[in-house]
Amino acid sequence: MTGIAAMTRTLITVAAAAAITGCGAKTAPTTGAAPPMVAADGDHHDHDDAVEGAATGEDHGHHLHADDDHVPPPAASPPPPPLPDAxxxxxxxxxxxxxxxxxxxxxxxxxxxxxxxxxxxxxxxxxxxxxxxxxxxxxxxxxxxxxxxxxxxxxxxxxxxxxxxxxxxxxxxxxxxxxxxxxxxxxxxxxxxxxxxxxxxxx
Ligand code: HEC
Known part of the structure; x- marks a missing residue:
C-alpha cells in the first residue's frame, strides 16, 4: 500500500516537473523521477535568483557586497597599459x-x-x-x-x-x-x- 502511495506521489511529482520544465510528458515517466526533479529544482533555483537580482535592488547590492569580501572590487584594478595599435x-x-x-x-x-x-x-x-x-x-x-x-x-x-x-x-x-x-x-x-x-x- 505504501509503495503504491509513494509511486503515485512520484508520478505526480514527475508530471509536475514535466509541466514546470516544459519537457515532453512522454519522456518524464520513462527516464525516472530523479533527473526531472533535479532539473525542476535547478530551474526553480535559477528563477529565484533572477527574480531576486532583477526585482530588488537591495538584494542585488547585498550580493555585490558579499562578493567584495572575497575579491577586490573591479574598479580598484589599474587600467591595462595601452597596447600598440594600428x-x-x-x-x-x-x-x-x-x-x-x-x-x-x-x-x-x-x-x-x-x-x-x-x-x-x-x-x-x-x-x-x-x-x-x-x-x-x-x-x-x-x-x-x-x-x-x-x-x-x-x-x-x-x-x-x-x-x-x-x-x-x-x-x-x-x-x-x-x-x-x-x-x-x-x-x-x-x-x-x-x-x-x-x-x-x-x-
Ligand atoms: C640635369 C637635370 C636633371 C637632374 C640633375 C635630375 N633629373 Fe630627373 N628628370 C630630368 C628631366 C628632364 C626629366 C624628364 C624626363 C626625361 O627627360 O627623362 C626627369 C624626370 C625624372 C623622373 C620621372 C621619370 C619618368 O619616367 O617620368 C624622376 C623620378 C626623376 N627625374 C628623378 C630624379 C632623381 C632622383 C634625380 C637625382 C638622383 C634626378 N632626377 C636628377 C632632369 C634631371
Missing part, C-alpha cells in the same frame, strides 16, 4: 620614413636639386612636374608611387639608370644605399596606409 604602427612607420628621408636628403640635394627643386638652376615646370623634391612628401605626378619611380631612374634592382639626367649612374655606394633605404621605408609606410590622403592627381 595607429601606433603607422606612426612608427612614418617616423622611420622621416629618419630615412633626413639621411638621404643630402644625396637628393647633391644630385637632383638643380633640376627637381624649385629655384634650382636647371629646374623647369616640366622637370618639377615629374618629380619635385622642394618639400616633403615629394611632389610631382609620380608622388603616389615615388619610391618605385626613383628606384627605376636610379637603376635600383639592376635596370639602367637614367638619372641624374646629365650624369646617369652617378649615385653610387653609400649614397645609393641611403636612397634605397628611404625608398624601402616609404614603401613600408605606404603599404600600411600610413601616408595621409593625397590631393587628386592634378597634372
Amino acid at each position: 595607429a601606433q604602427v603607422k606612426a612608427d612607420l612614418v617616423a622611420a620614413e622621416s629618419a630615412a628621408y633626413l639621411a638621404a636628403r643630402p644625396v637628393f640635394t647633391t644630385y637632383c636639386a638643380a633640376c627637381h627643386q624649385q629655384g634650382g638652376k636647371k629646374a623647369t615646370a616640366k622637370k618639377l612636374g615629374h618629380f619635385d623634391m622642394t618639400g616633403y612628401p615629394f611632389g610631382g605626378h609620380h608622388a603616389a608611387e615615388i619610391a618605385s619611380a626613383i628606384r627605376e631612374v636610379l637603376g635600383v634592382g639592376g635596370g639602367k639608370p637614367t638619372m641624374p639626367k646629365d650624369k646617369p649612374g652617378a649615385v653610387r655606394g653609400d649614397e645609393f644605399a641611403l636612397i634605397v633605404a628611404w625608398a624601402a621605408a616609404w614603401d613600408a609606410a605606404e603599404a600600411a596606409s600610413a601616408h595621409p590622403d593625397r590631393p587628386p592627381h592634378g597634372h
Whole structure:
C-alpha cells in the first residue's frame, strides 16, 4: 500500500516537473523521477535568483557586497597599459620614413636639386612636374608611387639608370644605399596606409 502511495506521489511529482520544465510528458515517466526533479529544482533555483537580482535592488547590492569580501572590487584594478595599435604602427612607420628621408636628403640635394627643386638652376615646370623634391612628401605626378619611380631612374634592382639626367649612374655606394633605404621605408609606410590622403592627381 505504501509503495503504491509513494509511486503515485512520484508520478505526480514527475508530471509536475514535466509541466514546470516544459519537457515532453512522454519522456518524464520513462527516464525516472530523479533527473526531472533535479532539473525542476535547478530551474526553480535559477528563477529565484533572477527574480531576486532583477526585482530588488537591495538584494542585488547585498550580493555585490558579499562578493567584495572575497575579491577586490573591479574598479580598484589599474587600467591595462595601452597596447600598440594600428595607429601606433603607422606612426612608427612614418617616423622611420622621416629618419630615412633626413639621411638621404643630402644625396637628393647633391644630385637632383638643380633640376627637381624649385629655384634650382636647371629646374623647369616640366622637370618639377615629374618629380619635385622642394618639400616633403615629394611632389610631382609620380608622388603616389615615388619610391618605385626613383628606384627605376636610379637603376635600383639592376635596370639602367637614367638619372641624374646629365650624369646617369652617378649615385653610387653609400649614397645609393641611403636612397634605397628611404625608398624601402616609404614603401613600408605606404603599404600600411600610413601616408595621409593625397590631393587628386592634378597634372
Ligand atoms: C640635369 C637635370 C636633371 C637632374 C640633375 C635630375 N633629373 Fe630627373 N628628370 C630630368 C628631366 C628632364 C626629366 C624628364 C624626363 C626625361 O627627360 O627623362 C626627369 C624626370 C625624372 C623622373 C620621372 C621619370 C619618368 O619616367 O617620368 C624622376 C623620378 C626623376 N627625374 C628623378 C630624379 C632623381 C632622383 C634625380 C637625382 C638622383 C634626378 N632626377 C636628377 C632632369 C634631371
